[in-house]
Amino acid sequence: LNHIPSVGSFGPLGSYWTAIKSLTNSPKIVQEGYNKYKAAAFKIPNLGHWVVVLNRDHVDDIIRASDKELSFHAAIDDYVRPVYTFGRQIIDDAYHYSIMKSQLTHNLSAVVPDVADEIVAALDETLDLTENEWKCVPVLKTVEKVVCRAGNRAFVGYPLCRDSDWIELNMQLTNAIIKEGFILSLFPKFMLPLAARFATKTTNRVKHGARHLSPIITERLKRMEEYGEKWNDKPDDFLQWCLDEGKETSADLLAARMLAINFAATHVSGFAFGNNHTTFAQTLYCLAANPQYIQPLREEVQTIVGKDGWTKEALAKLRKVESFLKEAQRFEGNASLGIKRRALKDITLSDGTFVPKGTYICVASHAIHHDPRIYEDPDTFDPYRYMKLQEKQGDSSRYQLVAVNPESLMFGIGKAVCPGRFFAAMMLKLMFAHIILSYDLKLGDISYSASLCIGPAIVANSSAKVMLRRRSDE
Numbered sequence: 001l002n003h004i005p006s007v008g009s010f011g012p013l014g015s016y017w018t019a020i021k022s023l024t025n026s027p028k029i030v031q032e033g034y035n036k037y038k039a040a041a042f043k044i045p046n047l048g049h050w051v052v053v054l055n056r057d058h059v060d061d062i063i064r065a066s067d068k069e070l071s072f073h074a075a076i077d078d079y080v081r082p083v084y085t086f087g088r089q090i091i092d093d094a095y096h097y098s099i100m101k102s103q104l105t106h107n108l109s110a111v112v113p114d115v116a117d118e119i120v121a122a123l124d125e126t127l128d129l130t131e132n133e134w135k136c137v138p139v140l141k142t143v144e145k146v147v148c149r150a151g152n153r154a155f156v157g158y159p160l161c162r163d164s165d166w167i168e169l170n171m172q173l174t175n176a177i178i179k180e181g182f183i184l185s186l187f188p189k190f191m192l193p194l195a196a197r198f199a200t201k202t203t204n205r206v207k208h209g210a211r212h213l214s215p216i217i218t219e220r221l222k223r224m225e226e227y228g229e230k231w232n233d234k235p236d237d238f239l240q241w242c243l244d245e246g247k248e249t250s251a252d253l254l255a256a257r258m259l260a261i262n263f264a265a266t267h268v269s270g271f272a273f274g275n276n277h278t279t280f281a282q283t284l285y286c287l288a289a290n291p292q293y294i295q296p297l298r299e300e301v302q303t304i305v306g307k308d309g310w311t312k313e314a315l316a317k318l319r320k321v322e323s324f325l326k327e328a329q330r331f332e333g334n335a336s337l338g339i340k341r342r343a344l345k346d347i348t349l350s351d352g353t354f355v356p357k358g359t360y361i362c363v364a365s366h367a368i369h370h371d372p373r374i375y376e377d378p379d380t381f382d383p384y385r386y387m388k389l390q391e392k393q394g395d396s397s398r399y400q401l402v403a404v405n406p407e408s409l410m411f412g413i414g415k416a417v418c419p420g421r422f423f424a425a426m427m428l429k430l431m432f433a434h435i436i437l438s439y440d441l442k443l444g445d446i447s448y449s450a451s452l453c454i455g456p457a458i459v460a461n462s463s464a465k466v467m468l469r470r471r472s473d474e
Helices: 014-037 056-064 072-080 088-092 095-106 108-127 139-155 164-171 173-185 189-199 202-230 238-245 251-266 276-289 291-308 312-316 319-332 365-369 385-393 421-438
Strands: 042-045 050-054 135-138 338-343 360-363 439-443 451-454 457-460 465-470
Touching: 014 042, 014 050, 014 365, 014 451, 050 056, 056 338, 056 360, 072 173, 072 338, 088 251, 095 108, 095 238, 095 251, 095 421, 108 139, 108 312, 108 421, 135 139, 139 164, 139 238, 139 251, 139 276, 139 421, 139 457, 164 173, 164 202, 164 251, 173 189, 173 202, 173 251, 202 238, 202 251, 238 251, 276 291, 276 319, 276 421, 276 439, 276 457, 276 465, 291 312, 291 319, 291 421, 291 439, 312 421, 319 385, 319 421, 338 365, 360 365, 421 439
Parallel strands: 050 360
Antiparallel strands: 042 050, 135 465, 338 360, 439 465, 451 457
16 A cells, blocks of 8 residues: 555654554544545554545545445444354345335334334433423433434334333443454454354343343234234334344344344444434534524424424424534534445556555545535534525535435445435434423533544544423423
8 A cells, every 4th residue: 555645653653653543533633634635545544454545536436336346344344243243144134224225214204203202201211300400411321322212112112112121232232342343353264253252242132132022023923923914003113024024033033133223223423324322412512502593493393393293294394403413413523434445356446546455445524524625614513504505506405414425424325325314314303303392401511522532433422411401381
């Protein structure tokens, strides 16, 4: 990779020092390369390898490349070793991705009322507010539980979505998988099967989940056999859609499948659902820091939900809410480097950049989202930015929350674009609209940054707190 310029410290140990600094300061290092090399590729060091960072002009190259040239799955495999952390059958037959794209997206209208109900119940129980009480709450910790419960209302249904042990299992999943994947990445491939026996708790997790799912699966299979197509009150959730596929009925296999779905729904950006809990935590903190927008947002929600109820159609009309959410995504971000791929063969990009086999590539997504050539005054938080762009350019679809293009990379792009982004956007709108409608919020006495950097990931600050109070006139 000597033909590609480097960013960071120079000297014999310069690359190692840059790699260490990037653990907490990745956006600044990537921004340095983005500013210096403009439209050209550059590389930055990781603790284990170099990463070639591409620009907006290279995004079309990534879209056009086949999976045999630039592979998303190969990059993720190196990161979390899913064959060992979830199980080979889940990876070899990932039919749940087809379900995300088809049933989950096409059934949003049916799912919205149940998810809305779960959000209300989860917030009530998690916040536990008395009348007129202002309470200081940790944003991320609160949001994680609400997101997990709301997601599982659609994944496994009621009442399991409210089982504290099931929720705790899935809330702990992300950190466990990332930790185990990192440990496995230290071993050569031939040692992985042996290392996985000691470094992962996959079997324990699956057995734990299967204990919850087994009686539900048994009862559903019994009813499917008894009623067939005439089962009138058939559950409309992800677990049932998996059973309808007829590929597996084992509680262990379905537990592993549901754990994989939960991981996708909460994991770091660009891999699946866009990291809903981090995005929502960042958004809530941005709202508390900009209280002048609360009333106009509340008026929009009151008017539209008051007329249309908590429906998919009502959510589509919440233009200010959608613009606020998308701007929080753009402004705070979910990764300094997105659209991760690994080159499975030598490839030459459209500008002549040669990428040898085995190279990891990413796109400077955070820098792109803060590029003044793309966004006017990009370092200013402007909640109505996307609504104004829709009005100015007359293209509403390009600036929707779920839209993906070279200037908006929060949900990935190309063949590996987030398959659950429509469900994720629905959940974000429901949670944000309910908070606006039912609670007052403000910053506490201590101010925090909304986000922190952990390597290339940008995550919600776990120390950040806001003050919440139930509205008496809701």
